[in-house]
Amino acid sequence: MSLCNNLKQNIRKCIAEKDINSLLVYKDICDHLHEGEDEYKGYKSVEIPSDTLYEEMVRLIRLYQPDSIKDEEGEIESIWMGSIPKFELPQPIEEAILLPKFDGCSCGVFYKRFEKLEICTACSRNFSSKLDMKVQEPYTNKVRSFTSNLTNKLNESSSFLFDGKFHVSDIREIYIRGEICMKIKNRTTTTLYSGFPAKAMSTDSNEVFTEMLPNLQFVPYEIMKIVFDVCNEDEDNCLSTSHISMPDSSSAKKRSEGIILEYVPTQEEVLRFFSSIGVYKYPWVHRSITGDSLSYIKSLYEEWNSSLTEPLDGVVYCSKDWCYHKPKVIKKYGKYAWKPSSEATTTLREINQKPNKMFEVYFDEVEIEGKKIKKASMKTVRNHKVGDVVTVWLNFDGSIVKIVDDDENKQTKRSFNKLNNTEKEDRGKEEEKKAMEPPAKDEVIQKDSEFQASSSSTPSSM
Structure with a gap:
């Protein structure tokens, strides 16, 4: 497998090929960069991948080499802020507290x-x-x-x-x-x-x-x-x-x-x-957590995400008696998080154009939030070709999927941040535009590379 100097692209390629040994190396690089090192093994801190991509890498390593990934442990310094381990399946806790992440x-x-x-x-x-x-x-x-x-x-x-x-x-x-x-x-x-x-x-x-x-x-x-x-x-x-x-x-x-x-x-x-x-x-909730509590955790997240004005990206849970580690104590972190997954890395396998000018796209099956997806219909394939390693995005309601490569992913994020940080300017431009133009038809925003997913849902455990 040919690799490049782009850390995120290399991680995606290794995920698509299920190259676990290489992923272990990249995880070590990410961990060092995340801890504040400016550069490690030729990669710079600005190249740190998103949390979603990092967690996808960790999940795959857990699946194929579970002994290679352990709950965070080690000598705790006088002040230490560890990262909460993320698991797709709940970790059993008899008397737990769940709170928004x-x-x-x-x-x-x-x-x-x-x-x-x-x-x-x-x-x-x-x-x-x-x-x-x-x-x-x-x-x-x-x-x-x-x-x-x-x-x-x-x-x-x-x-x-x-x-x-x-x-x-x-x-x-x-x-x-x-x-x-x-x-x-x-x-x-x-x-x-x-x-x-x-x-x-x-x-x-x-x-x-x-x-x-x-x-x-x-x-x-x-x-x-x-x-x-x-x-x-x-x-x-x-x-x-x-x-x-x-x-x-x-x-x-x-x-x-x-x-x-x-x-x-x-x-x-x-x-x-x-x-x-x-x-x-x-809010926070007292409840016993078992391996069958995934549906409850998801419903709790949906409830909190819709009712709170602050942005959430998951649910944190731990024992009600959990406390921060004493200095110089070797101990597992003991706190866990569940996060909704909205994307997965895969490889394009087939692209067929249909008579209605839509494209039917096949890729290696991925699972996002219980939905197994391997086929979709899309309006345009843009510059994608068979064999490309791409990211499949699934909206939270599961209705629309988007395929992007790493450069498009980066561009989308830049656009999103620009919208977040210049809302005042955007509102002013919109008001100026409306003042200059007569009333028009409703604006239709057409997004590139969107397609309706053909997916089979895997029911969550109750």
Whole structure:
């Protein structure tokens, strides 16, 4: 198989050919680039593939070499933000919490008390092991601009935490993880919403960031660690739980009025705390998860995706007692995500033109969200030819499929981001156009390479 210097194209070719050994190499490259390396094995960080393509690669590796992909594990540093493993089939959990998975950029916000709790530094997942405050200052300043509500609520709250043992005013430091995402989604597809906050947080233009700021928000969903000042050394008044981490003798800071404790709350405690101070206003569900829960998870996603204004790209679930790992502990991440899949990589095998000038297209069978697809009718094949490795896109309602190659995929994404980031300009041009033109027939937008899919549905497990 001939490969090129394009990382995404190489991954797609290896998926189409089911070249698992090469995919393992490309997964390793992606993982290094994702962790913040500018370049690895000849590929640069700007070449990182989309989450959808990365997850398609991982799913294929799991299918053919399941022992090669394990739940994330390893030595956890003092501050660490891992990526939640994605599975197509549910992972059984007896007492689980399910919550929306927001489509944005993961972010850690670290507060320290001076006179009040203030953001000391913030970081993306790529910088989670490089907490240099000077390097992070531009990013931190951006985060401060849309987290004032969280900061105010933490300082205004009179809440007692975790069965009333601690008061919010006892917090000395708190390490919060959440998602930077759009406040209001403005497209009918779930694709590329994460590109909006990604551009906002990476741009060097204050003008661009200021324009995007009104539609940015931070949704907190995890607490990595809380450092408390405890005003009583009597053990009976301390929180009796395995999550408390007493500092060792070399780092313990005893004070005349008390001691310092580190506490890592459970997922349920985190959600209740953030809800109580009014910074988490989203649904979550308690439920037992089994291997037959896929239909329920999908229905939950559809319900939340239609009712929430924020963009979602899946459902996260974990044990209600799940908590962030203690420092230097080797442990599986233990949290999982299900994401709707809207695309798959395949190879074109046959193209036939019908008398009505439509084309009948055959390709290696792919499965997207339970639908097995290997044949379709389309208006035009454009420059596609037999043997091409292409991406099959399926709309969320399963009705329309599009075939694109990697260059078209990139162009589509560029167009989508342009629409997202220049809505104000687009609206102005549209109003100007309407003012100059007389009333006309309804506009018909014809999309290239669209076709009606001939598919057979595979019923989901109940």
